[in-house]
Amino acid sequence: MAELEEELKSQIIESLNLEDIEIGDIETDAPLFGAGLGLDSIDALELIVMLEKFHGIKIDDPSQGKDIFESIKTMAEFIRAQKA
Amino acid sequence: MKVYINGIGNISPQETWDNTKFLKEVVSSDDNRLLCVEPVYKEYISPIKLRRMSKIIKRGIASALIALKDANVENPGAIITGTGWGCWADTEKFLLTMIEQGEEQLTPTAFMQSTHNTVSGQIAISIKCHNYNSTYAHRGVSFERSLQDGMMLCLEGNKNVLVGGFDECTDNFFTMLGRVGAWKKKTINSLDLFNDSQEGSIGGEASIAFIIDSNKTDNSYASIDAMTTFYKPDSDEQVNEKVNEFLSSYNLSPSDIDVVVSGNNGDSKSDAIYNVVLQEFPEATHTGFKHLCGQFDTSTAFGTWLAAKMLKTQSIPSVVKLNDVNKVPSKVLVVNHQNKENYSLQLLSKC
Incomplete structure (x- = not known):
C-alpha cells in the first residue's frame, strides 16, 4: 500500500526540483504547503500537471486541489479513489 | 549626464564575482565557448527559491545582490536590465516539452520564466523592490539601453539605480548560432582569439550589474x-x-x-x-x-x-x-x- 506514497514522493522531488530533499525526508502525513515542504501556488500547478502526466488523472474542479494536495497521504487516497 | 558606478556584481566566465580580485587568474576554454564560473548561489538565494531558478535567473539575482552589497544599498531606486535573448534555457525547456508531449501536460515554471523581463522581476521580488522596473531587449545595444535609461533616471533625481546586462549560451543556442556562422569553424583557445584569422567569434555569457548614482561615494569605481x-x-x-x-x-x-x-x-x-x-x-x-x-x-x-x-x-x-x-x-x-x-x-x- 505504501508503494504509491513512495512513488509520489519521488515524483514530487523530481517535478519540483527539490535538490536537497530525499524520499525519507518527506512525511506521508505532513502538510505539503505552508509548513512541511513549504510549497507554494506555482508548485500546486506543477502537482496538477504531475498527476495528469504520471497517473493520467485530470482535476476538473480546481477547488478540490486544497484537499487533494494536503499531504502525500491525501494525494494517494485521491489517486486510489480515481482508479478504483 | 555624468553618473558614478558605486557598486558592481559580475558573474562571468572569469572569477569576477569577487570584487577584491581583478583578473589575477584567467580562465580559458578550448571549445569556442566561454561559460560562466558560478559562485555558490546558496550564499545569496534561499534554497527553497533556488530550486525553481534556471542558471540565468540565479546569476541575475546574485549579480544584483553582489552589486547592491558592494554599493552598501538595500533597495535600488530602479531596476533596469538589458538582454539580447532573455532566459533562453527556460524558453528551450518550454518549447521542447511542448514538442515532446504534444502540447499536453505543460508545466508552468519554464513558461513563466522564459520571458525577457524575468530577471528584472525576480531581482525586484527577491529584495521587495517596488520601484521602476524595466527590461530592454535591443540586440547588441540591450545593455547600453538599460544604462541610458538608468543615466536619465539619475538625471531626474533617482538614487542608486541598478542597471545590468545578462545573456546565456546554452548548448542549443550555441549550435543554432553556429549554423549561421556566428562562431569559428575550427576550435581555438579563447586566449588566442585576437590572433586567429578565421571568420566568426567564440560564444560567451555573463550577468553583470552596476549600481549607478549622481553622487560619488567612497566605493565609487569610476x-x-x-x-x-x-x-x-x-x-x-x-x-x-x-x-x-x-x-x-x-x-x-x-x-x-x-x-x-x-x-x-x-x-x-x-x-x-x-x-x-x-x-x-x-x-x-x-x-x-x-x-x-x-x-x-x-x-x-x-x-x-x-x-x-x-x-x-x-x-x-x-x-x-x-x-x-x-x-x-x-x-x-x-x-x-x-x-x-x-x-x-x-x-x-x-x-
Whole structure:
C-alpha cells in the first residue's frame, strides 16, 4: 500500500526540483504547503500537471486541489479513489 | 549626464564575482565557448527559491545582490536590465516539452520564466523592490539601453539605480548560432582569439550589474561621463567621425584618452573597424575583453566592468593589453559594435 506514497514522493522531488530533499525526508502525513515542504501556488500547478502526466488523472474542479494536495497521504487516497 | 558606478556584481566566465580580485587568474576554454564560473548561489538565494531558478535567473539575482552589497544599498531606486535573448534555457525547456508531449501536460515554471523581463522581476521580488522596473531587449545595444535609461533616471533625481546586462549560451543556442556562422569553424583557445584569422567569434555569457548614482561615494569605481549609440554607419570613416564627434562634444580629443577598451571579438569580417578606430589613438593603451567573456549581445557590460575596474585600481591587467603603450588610466573610451550594425561608445573617468 505504501508503494504509491513512495512513488509520489519521488515524483514530487523530481517535478519540483527539490535538490536537497530525499524520499525519507518527506512525511506521508505532513502538510505539503505552508509548513512541511513549504510549497507554494506555482508548485500546486506543477502537482496538477504531475498527476495528469504520471497517473493520467485530470482535476476538473480546481477547488478540490486544497484537499487533494494536503499531504502525500491525501494525494494517494485521491489517486486510489480515481482508479478504483 | 555624468553618473558614478558605486557598486558592481559580475558573474562571468572569469572569477569576477569577487570584487577584491581583478583578473589575477584567467580562465580559458578550448571549445569556442566561454561559460560562466558560478559562485555558490546558496550564499545569496534561499534554497527553497533556488530550486525553481534556471542558471540565468540565479546569476541575475546574485549579480544584483553582489552589486547592491558592494554599493552598501538595500533597495535600488530602479531596476533596469538589458538582454539580447532573455532566459533562453527556460524558453528551450518550454518549447521542447511542448514538442515532446504534444502540447499536453505543460508545466508552468519554464513558461513563466522564459520571458525577457524575468530577471528584472525576480531581482525586484527577491529584495521587495517596488520601484521602476524595466527590461530592454535591443540586440547588441540591450545593455547600453538599460544604462541610458538608468543615466536619465539619475538625471531626474533617482538614487542608486541598478542597471545590468545578462545573456546565456546554452548548448542549443550555441549550435543554432553556429549554423549561421556566428562562431569559428575550427576550435581555438579563447586566449588566442585576437590572433586567429578565421571568420566568426567564440560564444560567451555573463550577468553583470552596476549600481549607478549622481553622487560619488567612497566605493565609487569610476564616473560614466557619456554614452551614445549609432546604427549601421555608411563606412569605416563614418565610425571614426562619430568617435571624434563624441569626444569633441565633451571637449576631448583622441590624445586625451588613456585607454581604449575595444570590443574585438576575433571575427575577421568585422574586427577591421576596431583597427581603424584604434589607429586614431596611438598614444593610448589598447585593450580587449571578449577573449575573457566571449561574444554575446550584452558583452559590452563586461567592457564597462573592465573600464571601471581599471579606473578604480589604476592598473591594466596584462591579459587585456593589445599594444605596448603603458598609460595610467584616467580617461577610458569603450568602443563596441555587433555585426557592424549596433555601435556604442562609452566615456569613463577616474573619480
